[in-house]
Amino acid sequence: MNSFHPYLLDRRLRVAHALVWGAFVVIGVGFFRTQILEHGRFKLQSETNRLRPIILPAPRGIITDRNGRVLADNVPGYTVSLLPGAEPTLDAQIASLRTRLERVAPLVRLDSAGIERVVARFRRAPYQPALVMADAPFPVVSQLEERRLLVPGLVIQTEPKRYYPDSGVAAHLLGNVGEVTEQELGQRSGLRPGAQVGRDGLERQYDDSLRGADGVRFVEVSALGHVVRDAASSTRLRPEAGEAVHTTIDLDLQRYIARIFPAGQRGAVMALNPNTGEVLALYSAPGFDPNRFVGGVDPSYWRLLSESPAHPLLDRAIQARYPPGSTWKLAMAAMALKRGIVTLHTRMPIACRGGLQFGNRFFRCWMAQGHGELTLQEAITQSCDVYFYQLGIKLGLTSLLEDANGWGFRTRTGIDLPGESPPEFPSGTEYFDRLYGPRGWTSAVVLNLAIGQGENAQTLASMLRLYQMLASDGRARPPYVVHPAEGPAAALDLAPEQLAGLRQAMISVVQRGTARGAQLGSIVIAGKTGTAQNPHGPNHGWFIGFAPADKPEIVVGAIIEFAREGPYVAPLVARVIARYLGADTTEASEYKIVLPADTAPHEVQILPALPDTTGRDTLPRDTLPRDTLPRDTTHVQPRSRTR
């Protein structure tokens, strides 16, 4: 039989048909399984392949002054990031990221350490573009755009960038922003690697509400990692801007202070509304430009700031402690009045003849020829040390310490700014016991404490709180910039007429006493000068004043370090007050430099010396008086203090 007999052919054909159908059914089942049954898995994989999430940073909330004028704003800036490739393992992705980084390194001025930083960022958040340059200048951006094809995965996007229109005017108040650190990521929740967070100042204090919620967009990338386009907008999550922070600051006043603050001097000025505690201005000098911190501070600028002997990053209003000097005398007077030990017209047994003999030591008054016989009011006006030595003795150490502690002279004011230093003051007599031994000291310490020297170092904010109480009804209102602090507030417990008497004394200070240069024709200013001994050079000058004296609306304190040429301090404060009250500042424009007469006498060493265990680590400590009379036979060491 022929092998091509139709019967045989049909038989073979049937087998062939079966084979063909069998093969196609297997293939069909294969596709059914892949496309229908495993569709979800492959769809996900295809999306992961092509989509990369890119964070859209939320603009930080703006910070305004009390009138809505902007202190901290956002402007568009460029960030440069790199996406990893589609490599299957993290190590392979890092390797490809490295090659890409090396390609852009010359353009974005990235050294090998910088490359490692970017790789570390990527390791923390794989699948996200790794930030290469936070605030890229436009020429760099255009150069990169030209080379986009050579560098796969390049993501250049505009991101809101912090901008401080007044740059250094409110630097310490506002703080600055910077990239979140590894440590912060562990401590605070809700932060993503690479986020910009507030550092210092209001930016730090209100970071959580200022920060807002980041958005995300998805871009499509090719197999090589080139960004092709934005993915469909449905997958886009818009960033939500942070909440605006409205401060109590008066920008006009703040600017004015920055303008008139003596150039090149170190110090601080702080203004409060005595009736509410609202901070109207807070200025510290020298300052810095917070704009230069945005997008990563330049190492040379950082070195300049951190190594400068002037410590420009220190907020001298709340972080630096100084001996309060004669500004303390109002605290002494208030304590004595409250306890009924004296009245405003009480005279002391010993008239001022230039000093006071106490035990075997002679305590000087700043005025060598003496003030003669004075009432309390006159003693305040003339800032007579001899009067206050005797007042201190009358009051007694225990009462002094008790009242000072009760009025908060060793606690923070609670201002809503980070990093406030607590003032230093003994908590009680056991403080001296601990330091010198129970019998190692005498009640003579009260003499030094009475004139604002000794174991007493106050911040500008804490001294201002005393004058705020004096300027209002005697109750403390914790200073605040945005929200007042909660909790019980101290009070002076003085009768209204006692308060009025003290104010009258302070008016006399300006009109006839030590701050005559601060007098303004139309406005009655009350205030008190002070001089803090400084072992490192010229003394520090204080002036704290308020006005109008009959119904105070503003209390302004200022400290200027090394105000050797006589405090600019009182006229400075007077001009600030005049500016705020809208008085004609030309009245105060006769910027008479009046040498303050009440330079504190050198502190008399009455306690045994202690070895210096503190070292010179921080500036506030350095500003404490460390030396005493050069002719004093006792060699004096700075006392070690408990923090």
Place this chain on the structure above:
Amino acid sequence: MFNRVRELDRPLLGVTVALALFGLAALYSAGQTDVPTQVTTIWQRQIAFLVLGAVLAGLVFRASPRLVEWAAPYVYGGALFLLLLTLVIGTGAGTAAGTKSWIVLGGPFRLQPAELAKLAVVLMVARWAADRRSPPATMRELMTPGVIVLVPFLLVWAQHDLGSAIVFVAILFAMLYWVGTRPALLLLLVSPAVGLILAFSTAAWGAWFLLILGLVLWWRIYLWEAVAVVTANLIMGVVALPFWRSLAPYQQNRVLAFLNPLVDPRATGWHVIQSRVAIGSGGFLGKGYTLGSQKRLAFLPAQHTDFIFSVVGEELGFVGVVAALTLFITLILVLLRIARRATDQFSSLVVFGITGMLFTHIVENVGMTVNLLPITGIPLPFFSYGGSFLVTCCAAIGVALRVAWESRLSGYTER
């Protein structure tokens, strides 16, 4: 002219045109990517190749089966010469830069002789079997077709084009089967190859060897053939490992990646993984014509040649896949019908050989896109970009059209 067209086998013509248009549409889409690519405009060149193929099919159609039968040795000889020439001056090209399968014709045009040789082998084997009265019953009788296939097989193998080489073997077995060779003989013939694969597991190879030994005794074939089969199986078991080592690394990787694509996800397995992702993410209705993201963003490799069916799967979904497969089944069934009704043995064998060739290409190419079969890189008829294979397919269809026309002319009736 139009009369002639009307006399053509309409199902074959129709399904061919449909496949050519479908393929062209897929190729156009393959060029639509978001990443700069050189394949954006190749669909225009594919049209040129289609025109060339149609002209060639027309010419082939004019040649009677007798002329074709007479010319077979010359075509075969010419093909062997081109294959030899390729070994000397061949270059790599396109997505197959690792092989040396092309002869540069000048300008951008290159010829891939291996594709033409497939048709030549079909003609030559058909010519050998055409005048046989009875099917080959012994191994000795299979020597001649074996050599006819072995020569181009080795030449193509030497070009490192494993896929095409396997197609030759498939053609041989298809045609031997159509001639009427006993399946037992075919099984014994193929047994050394199976043994080669099983040799990687000693136990599996041992079982296979005992089975072959039993079959040889059961079927009581000629002694020397039995000895040859058993010896060949033994040798395969021994040489398997050296043979494996002789394979090029990319060939080894393809086999390994087939077994487990995740072995080397970046290099070889990448193709399979991305192809499956493309097809799987297409789902039931697909992502839309030209909109496949795997293809657009260059995740899919060789999307215009080896993996063009993945583009279909991704963009047109399961529906598109079933439509394409239906067209392919129709093509195969129509060709089988033509082979069945052919007026003479030579024509029938040629058409069946062509069917076997196309079937092998379709199953292998489509199968590998979903990891049913290892990657061999052979083109999909009418879909993959490539002039040589497209023209070969057109010529093959031309032959089939002529055979169908002859049947119709001779007043075919079911005998």
